Amino acid sequence: MKASLPARRACSLLLSLVLIAVGADAAPYLDLAPMVGHTTSTNTRIWVKASEAGTFSVRISTKPDLSDARTVRGPKLEAASGLMDHVVVGKLEPATRYYYAPLLDGKLAMLRPYPSFTTAPREGEPGRVRVAFTSCVGYNGYLATAGFADMSRTNFDLLLMLGDNHYANTNDPVVQRKFYFDQRDTSGWRGLSPRVPIYAIWDDHDYGPNNSDGSMPLKELSLRTFTEHWANPAYGEPDNPGVYHKFSRGNVDFFMLDVRYHRDPNGATNLAHKTHLGAKQLAWFKRELLASRAPIKVLAAGGEWQTFGTEDSWTPFAEERDEVFRFIEDSKISGVLLLSGDRHFTGAYQVRGKWLEVTSGPIGSGPAGVKKSAEAFLDLSATKGHFYSIYDLDTIASPPKVTLEIYRAGDGLVERRAFTWDEVTGVTKIKLLPPPVKDEKAKAAQTPGKP
Numbered sequence: 001m002k003a004s005l006p007a008r009r010a011c012s013l014l015l016s017l018v019l020i021a022v023g024a025d026a027a028p029y030l031d032l033a034p035m036v037g038h039t040t041s042t043n044t045r046i047w048v049k050a051s052e053a054g055t056f057s058v059r060i061s062t063k064p065d066l067s068d069a070r071t072v073r074g075p076k077l078e079a080a081s082g083l084m085d086h087v088v089v090g091k092l093e094p095a096t097r098y099y100y101a102p103l104l105d106g107k108l109a110m111l112r113p114y115p116s117f118t119t120a121p122r123e124g125e126p127g128r129v130r131v132a133f134t135s136c137v138g139y140n141g142y143l144a145t146a147g148f149a150d151m152s153r154t155n156f157d158l159l160l161m162l163g164d165n166h167y168a169n170t171n172d173p174v175v176q177r178k179f180y181f182d183q184r185d186t187s188g189w190r191g192l193s194p195r196v197p198i199y200a201i202w203d204d205h206d207y208g209p210n211n212s213d214g215s216m217p218l219k220e221l222s223l224r225t226f227t228e229h230w231a232n233p234a235y236g237e238p239d240n241p242g243v244y245h246k247f248s249r250g251n252v253d254f255f256m257l258d259v260r261y262h263r264d265p266n267g268a269t270n271l272a273h274k275t276h277l278g279a280k281q282l283a284w285f286k287r288e289l290l291a292s293r294a295p296i297k298v299l300a301a302g303g304e305w306q307t308f309g310t311e312d313s314w315t316p317f318a319e320e321r322d323e324v325f326r327f328i329e330d331s332k333i334s335g336v337l338l339l340s341g342d343r344h345f346t347g348a349y350q351v352r353g354k355w356l357e358v359t360s361g362p363i364g365s366g367p368a369g370v371k372k373s374a375e376a377f378l379d380l381s382a383t384k385g386h387f388y389s390i391y392d393l394d395t396i397a398s399p400p401k402v403t404l405e406i407y408r409a410g411d412g413l414v415e416r417r418a419f420t421w422d423e424v425t426g427v428t429k430i431k432l433l434p435p436p437v438k439d440e441k442a443k444a445a446q447t448p449g450k451p
Contacts, residue, residue: 026052027052027054027104027105027107028050028051028052028053028054028077028083028104028105028109029050029051029052029104029109030048030049030050030051030102030104030109030110031049031050031051031083031181032048032049032181032184032185032190033184033189033190033193033194034046034047034048034100034102034110034115034193034194035047035048035184035193035194035198035231036117036193036194036195036196036197036198036231037086037197037198037199037230037231037232038197038199038231038232038233038247039117039119039120039158039197040119040120040123040247040248041092041093041094041095041119041120041121041122041123042090042091042092042093042094042119043088043089043090043091043092044088044089044092044098044117044119044197045086045087045088045089045231046058046074046086046087046089046100046102046231047084047085047086047229047230047231048077048084048085048086048102048109049077049082049083049084049181050077050083050084050104050109051083052083053076053077053078053079053083054076054077054104054105055073055074055075055076055077055104055105055106056074056075056076056077056085056087056102056103056104057071057072057073057074057087057102057103057106058071058072058074058087058089058100058101058102058103059071059072059100059101059103059108060072060089060098060099060100061098061099061100062096062097062098062099063099064099064112064113064114064116065099065112065114066099066100066101066114071103072087072089072090073087074086074087075087077104081228082173082177082225082228084228084229085228086231092119093119094119094120094121094122094125095118095119095120095121095122096118096119097116097117097118098116098117098118098119099114099115099116100114100115100116100117101114101115115194115195116195117194117195117196117197118157120157120248120249120250121249121250122250123248123250123251124248124250124251124293124294125250125251126250126251126395126396127250127251127394127395127396128250128392128393128394128395128396129157129158129249129250129252129392129393129395130155130156130157130390130391130392130393131156131157131158131159131160131249131252131254131298131390131391131393132151132154132156132158132159132160132388132389132390133159133160133161133162133300133339133341133358133360133388133389133390133391134147134159134160134161134162134341134360134361134362134363134387134388134389135161135162135163135164135165135203135302135340135341135342135360135361135362135363136163136164136341136342136344136361136362136363136364136365137164137165137166137167137183137362137363137364137365138167138362138363138364138365138366139167139365140182140364141182141183141184141185141186141189142186143364143365143386144183144186144188144189144363144364144386145186145187145188145189145364146188146386146409146410147188147363147364147386147387147388147409148186148188148189148191148192148363149187149188149191149192149409150188150388150407150409150410150412151188151192151388151407152188152191152192152195154390154407156196156390157196157197157249158196158197158198158199158249159192159196159197159198159199160199160200160201160254160256160300160339161198161199161200161201162201162203162300162301162302162339162340162341162342162360162361163201163202163203163204163205163206163302163341163342164202164203164204164205164206164302164341164342164361164365165180165183165200165202165206166179166180166182166183166205166206167179167205167206167365168205168206169205169208169209169210170208170209171207171208171216171217171218171219171221171222171225172221173221173224173225176206176222176225177225177228177229179206180225180229183364198230198231199230199232199245199247199254199256200226200230200232200243201243201244201256201257201258201259201300201301201302202222202226202243202258202260202302203259203260203302203303203341203342204260204302204312204342206222206226207219207222207226207260207261208222208260211266211311211312212260213260213263213264213265213266214260214261214262214263214264214278215264215265219261220241223235223241223242223243223261226243232245232256233245233246233247234246236258236261236281237280237284239280240262240278240280240281240284241261242258242261242262242278242281243256243258243261244256244257244258244277244281244284244285246288248294250395251293251294251295251296251395252294252295252296252297252298252393252395253292253294253296253297253298254297254298254300255285255288255289255297255298255299255300256300257277257281257285257299257300257301257302258277258281259276259277259301259302259303260302261278262275262277262278262280262281263275263276263277263278264276264317266311266312266316267311267316273319273320274316274317274319274320275317275320276314276317276320276321277320282320282323282324285324286324286327289327289328289331289333290331290333292333294335294395295334295335295395295399295400296335296337296393296395296400296402297333297335297336297337298337298339298391299336299337299338299339300338300339300340301314301338301339301340302340302341302342303340303341303342304340304342304343304349304357304359305321305338305340305349305351305355305357306349306351306357306359306373306375306376307351307352307373307374307375308371308372308373308374308375309371309373310343310371312342313340313342325352325354325355328355329354334425335400335424335425336355337355337356337357337358337391337402337424338351338355338356338357338358339357339358339359339360340357340358340359340360341359341360341361342359342361343359343361343368343370344361344362344365344366344367344368345359345361345362345367345368345370345379345380345381345387346358346359346360346361346378346380346387346389346406347359347370347373347376347378347379347380347381348376348377348378348404349373349375349376349377350375350377350423350426350429350430350432351375352375353375353426353429354426355426356402356419356423356424358389358391358404360387360388360389360406361387361388362386362387363386363387363388363409364386367381367384367385368381369381371436372433372435372436372437373436374432374435374436375432376432376433377430377431377432377433378415378417378433379433380406380414380415383408383414385408385409385410385411386408386409387406387407387408387409388406388407388409389404389405389406389407390404390405390406390407391403391404391405392404392405399421400421400424401418401421402418402419402421402424403416403417403418403419404416404417404418404419
């Protein structure tokens, strides 16, 4: 039997509504909060992840309501890259606050209030830089959310993620993306990533399995996934892949190292020159250090620089580490600060009595037992909780002022120490903690009131 005209019209209308609904569902939306990446005095990088394929753009203005905003067209977000990418927004003014909103297929993907960030001061210009740094987010995203939420209420200019930025423990892109999304789909990260420039390097857990190195098969898959999720200024060099890069903030230079992609196995004993960085990265590192005119140079690596570290730090690569230190001394490079993560605790060392190192974290992982170091002057391993650190670097002062702040999620500032420039440069020796005790008899002898 033929349907009546009104019935056919009703069916047609229903079908139209279904198609409209399907089309609406297919329209892309932001799957995760946007993230501010590498930011200079004149440009920034904005990262997004969408729910569907679409064209990504950014509207940006100095006004909170985006009036008089301009639109910067970005890339097409495609399934092959996980529906994520970043756009470089140029023609910005130094030390200026900008408000922005992502657009997907030409439509605003956020409601007011729009997020904002501040561009860097002019490169080479003396000033004050507050740099936060941490590592080790934990196996589940919710573990680090309190730490990131605490960060979002703290005053700093940029954040360095020093590795173990997730714990997928594989180079499978599908699994790595899942762990990235779990960490970024938390309220703590969502409150932080849209407003402060974030830079990242990796360590073993977000590169591959525990203690993985350059011999890992298909390591290029990990590199591809890493580049999808971060908006760094560079990833190695054109002829040498990796996650290492350099950038400046005012007149502080940052050297972010890759200690996994070109690394020889920790236990290798049959190599003429066992390498941690690889020959090309090492040459780049020396060349860029020598070229730097910044009064403060921050050298960041996933594993510790100190002499008495674990087998997964610089310790198995002492020859190459000492080569770097000799180069710094022979070239009379001053103002060096060493940063590291990995250890699931926060502490500080005067390495070889000459260079300050701060290892920071965990921001989400559980605390780990720590091997005591004869170079340590600060050890918070007995203090439970989640930590991040801030270096307050003032290069207007002569000599520059260097102050370390350590924060525990939920408690705020727990340690603050201002260093003299002579301590920074190794002219003055810092009073170290008591040396590690080798046995119970010696421990008893060092304990007051004990025979």
